[in-house]
Amino acid sequence: MILSLLFFTFSFVFYVLTAVLYAGHWVFKKKWLGQTATAMSYIALASTTLILIFRAAEARHAPFSNLFESMILFIWATNVGYLVLEYKHKQRVIGVFVMTIESIAMLSAALLPYKFKSVEPLNPALQSKWHWMQDLLSHVGLEQYAIGWLDFHVFSTFVGYGAFAISFGLGIMYLLKGWFEEKGRSNVLIDMFPDTAMLDELGYRAIAWGFPFLSIGIISGAVWADYAWGTYWSWDPKETWSLITWLIYATYLHARVTRGWRGKRAAILSVAGFLAVIFLYWGVSFVLPGLHAYA
Amino acid sequence: MARQSNGKSLWGRAFSNLWYFFNSLKLTIAVLISLATVSILGTVVEQNKPVEFYLTTYPRFGKLITAVNVDNLFHSWWYTALLLALAVNIIVCTFERFPPKWKSLLNHKQEKFDPKVIERFAHSRSVSVSADAAAVNDRVGRILKKMRFNVVSSVHGGDYFYYAWKGAISRLGSDFTHISLLLMLAGSIIGSYYGYKDYRFIYVGDTVDAPNAEFKIRLDKFWVDQYETGQIKQYNSLITVIDHGKEVLTKQIWVNEPLSYRGIRFYQSDYGMAWDRVDTAYIAPKNIKTGVVGAPVPIKWGATEKIPGTKYSVKVVGYLADFAYDEKTNSVGSISADANNPAVRLEIYNGDKLVASPWIFRNYPGIFPAIPADKGVDLVFATFKPILYSGLSVNKDPGTNVVWAGALVMGVGFIFAFFIFHRRVWVHVRQEGLTTEVKVGGMINKNNILFEKELKRITEFVEKGDRSK
Numbered sequence: 001m002i003l004s005l006l007f008f009t010f011s012f013v014f015y016v017l018t019a020v021l022y023a024g025h026w027v028f029k030k031k032w033l034g035q036t037a038t039a040m041s042y043i044a045l046a047s048t049t050l051i052l053i054f055r056a057a058e059a060r061h062a063p064f065s066n067l068f069e070s071m072i073l074f075i076w077a078t079n080v081g082y083l084v085l086e087y088k089h090k091q092r093v094i095g096v097f098v099m100t101i102e103s104i105a106m107l108s109a110a111l112l113p114y115k116f117k118s119v120e121p122l123n124p125a126l127q128s129k130w131h132w133m134q135d136l137l138s139h140v141g142l143e144q145y146a147i148g149w150l151d152f153h154v155f156s157t158f159v160g161y162g163a164f165a166i167s168f169g170l171g172i173m174y175l176l177k178g179w180f181e182e183k184g185r186s187n188v189l190i191d192m193f194p195d196t197a198m199l200d201e202l203g204y205r206a207i208a209w210g211f212p213f214l215s216i217g218i219i220s221g222a223v224w225a226d227y228a229w230g231t232y233w234s235w236d237p238k239e240t241w242s243l244i245t246w247l248i249y250a251t252y253l254h255a256r257v258t259r260g261w262r263g264k265r266a267a268i269l270s271v272a273g274f275l276a277v278i279f280l281y282w283g284v285s286f287v288l289p290g291l292h293a294y295a
Numbered sequence: 296m297a298r299q300s301n302g303k304s305l306w307g308r309a310f311s312n313l314w315y316f317f318n319s320l321k322l323t324i325a326v327l328i329s330l331a332t333v334s335i336l337g338t339v340v341e342q343n344k345p346v347e348f349y350l351t352t353y354p355r356f357g358k359l360i361t362a363v364n365v366d367n368l369f370h371s372w373w374y375t376a377l378l379l380a381l382a383v384n385i386i387v388c389t390f391e392r393f394p395p396k397w398k399s400l401l402n403h404k405q406e407k408f409d410p411k412v413i414e415r416f417a418h419s420r421s422v423s424v425s426a427d428a429a430a431v432n433d434r435v436g437r438i439l440k441k442m443r444f445n446v447v448s449s450v451h452g453g454d455y456f457y458y459a460w461k462g463a464i465s466r467l468g469s470d471f472t473h474i475s476l477l478l479m480l481a482g483s484i485i486g487s488y489y490g491y492k493d494y495r496f497i498y499v500g501d502t503v504d505a506p507n508a509e510f511k512i513r514l515d516k517f518w519v520d521q522y523e524t525g526q527i528k529q530y531n532s533l534i535t536v537i538d539h540g541k542e543v544l545t546k547q548i549w550v551n552e553p554l555s556y557r558g559i560r561f562y563q564s565d566y567g568m569a570w571d572r573v574d575t576a577y578i579a580p581k582n583i584k585t586g587v588v589g590a591p592v593p594i595k596w597g598a599t600e601k602i603p604g605t606k607y608s609v610k611v612v613g614y615l616a617d618f619a620y621d622e623k624t625n626s627v628g629s630i631s632a633d634a635n636n637p638a639v640r641l642e643i644y645n646g647d648k649l650v651a652s653p654w655i656f657r658n659y660p661g662i663f664p665a666i667p668a669d670k671g672v673d674l675v676f677a678t679f680k681p682i683l684y685s686g687l688s689v690n691k692d693p694g695t696n697v698v699w700a701g702a703l704v705m706g707v708g709f710i711f712a713f714f715i716f717h718r719r720v721w722v723h724v725r726q727e728g729l730t731t732e733v734k735v736g737g738m739i740n741k742n743n744i745l746f747e748k749e750l751k752r753i754t755e756f757v758e759k760g761d762r763s764k
Contacts (some may be wrong), residue, residue, distance in 0.1 A: 121522045124550040212709040219702045228551045230562045231691035235369045239685040247331035
């Protein structure tokens with residue numbers, strides 16, 4: 001409990017600092033600020049990784065079983081996704097938006113009531129290990145480290161969420177830039193953004209990663225539900241909201257093929273998609289009852 | 296298609312119009328957004344409750360909700376119709392778009408082309424190199440090969456023409472994904488027609504028939520695992536399948552580990568104590584005058600045991616977990632399955648003679664004397680060992696495998712659609728005087744940023760040769 005919370009506190013500070021550094025780089029255009037920001041995001045990633053590792057050691061299972069743990073996973077996945085994006089496209093101004101989302105996510109995880117944070121043993125429904133993996137690992141005496149549907153389902157879902165968070169940031173940037181361009185106004189800060197075509201394309205790339213991972217998350221959830229309860233789909237609110245989110249991003253993908261739906265409308269859809277993700281993730285857990293109410 | 300309707304029958308025209316209607320990406324977008332929107336309603340309004348629930352929870356809309364099936368939205372005719380519209384949309388679009396796409400994929404090579412086309416592509420570049428065409432041509436060939444492009448090349452009048460491509464399979468990604476959705480839909484339809492769900496509870500040691508099947512299952516054992524903290528870790532049942540009188544398999548099942556036999560699966564669902572029988576009742580003699588209670592005697596269900604220190608033998612013939620007496624019908628029963636007021640019915644014998652058959656209560660010892668005729672001895676129901684039952688969900692769904700097949704096809708489709716890109720590149724190499732001009736252009740089906748980088752890599756290699764990185 002102690003070490004994971006220690007690194008949680010560190011990470012919180014790191015993410016806020018990273019967001020401030022990216023913002024400083026954006027406003028003052030100093031190269032060293034940008035480089036420091038990038039270095040800080042790697043440090044924040046390392047620290048987030050350590051939260052997950054210590055948490056796993058404390059709980060003796062993969063740290064994917066409650067809201068707090070999954071938030072850390074979300075923050076981790078978003079950070080990894082962002083660093084890949086920055087490495088490939090060298091657009092540090094996107095970091096301002098992504099790291100702000102990360103800081104807000106950190107804050108909301110910190111504010112969670114204790115019962116969502118505590119390390120708990122897994123209840124009967126969450127205990128699913130892959131037998132083939134247990135058998136394989138038992139040859140070397142490591143069968144307790146076998147993973148199962150819970151881990152696979154949560155991990156791929158949250159890689160998807162991370163990608164969607166990034167596409168959300170890009171969608172907001174697109175709408176801001178588009179708004180200024182429409183009004184014919186120029187703003188020093190907005191001019192720092194990549195051009196709208198690039199923002200549109202990068203937003204699409206993020207969703208092109210998020211969508212398959214969300215789909216794998218939904219399908220693995222269905223396989224697991226079928227194995228645990230005998231139904232792969234029961235219209236539980238979490239399932240339905242995952243379908244709603246999936247439908248929004250499916251609309252986005254089809255819309256981009258149609259000429260009139262590129263750009264602004266696509267950006268609006270990607271923002272709407274992430275709002276649905278937030279509801280799917282937090283709203284359903286707190287507002288609507290169901291099988292996932294514990295996570 | 297609708298425009299060619301002259302000379303067609305009414306049915307023919309209707310069909311063309313319908314075909315035209317379903318062959319539309321706008322319809323796809325409309326249906327997707329509609330499905331998303333109405334699904335929200337299905338999570339806000341609680342599903343499958345009795346009519347009264349809706350009338351009291353939503354006084355203004357209660358009637359409307361039940362009239363248009365919002366109370367069972369996901370199985371309503373109009374939700375099904377939306378899904379069906381999407382399916383028809385997919386089928387029609389596939390029929391319209393797949394054959395020409397397939398043809399162009401088989402038949403796309405352009406050995407000879409007008410070099411002017413290159414500049415008209417969304418992505419194009421050109422470089423001038425101070426080297427002769429043959430040397431530059433060599434570089435073009437090498438970089439295209441290095442980047443794993445498939446290449447056809449030709450020479451016309453000293454100019455070199457290249458047509459290169461890779462990742463063509465990416466084009467089939469959307470078709471795989473669409474077909475996977477149809478497969479999943481088909482699987483769910485098969486499941487709703489040929490599948491069923493049921494529930495069985497079995498007492499430990501009992502055998503019951505599997506629903507709609509010719510075999511039986513027996514519960515050998517049921518137990519609960521706990522963590523050290525006392526939290527429940529797992530529920531377990533040991534089940535034996537008996538097929539035509541033969542024990543064919545025994546398996547331990549728990550939540551997340553079902554038993555499957557002949558396509559029927561048994562899931563650990565819940566458990567509890569029997570409300571109408573016990574394994575053993577513990578009956579103790581009591582001296583009414585001194586109030587001293589003797590050692591309890593364990594009596595198995597249905598067995599008769601002598602009570603030491605008395606002249607009586609006792610047989611346990613009845614048990615109710617939550618005893619209640621109904622005056623109107625003058626009958627007894629259990630008002631719940633919980634052991635709130637456990638009671639056993641005994642048959643008390645003096646030798647061979649039945650002297651009394653009272654109900655006695657664990658929570659109210661002595662409230663009614665067990666043997667009214669005997670003022671010296673009473674019997675007390677001390678405690679009991681319950682019979683556990685295990686509740687099993689039973690399920691058969693032959694559509695499930697079709698759904699999983701769909702999921703697999705979808706995975707393949709996603710790899711094609713999102714992680715492989717179809718590039719087509721046209722290159723024209725032309726020497727003019729001492730320099731050679733190379734024009735490179737082409738198209739990619741998605742990921743324009745990547746394609747720009749690739750074109751840049753090609754031109755840089757052409758310029759600098761092996762010195763470029």
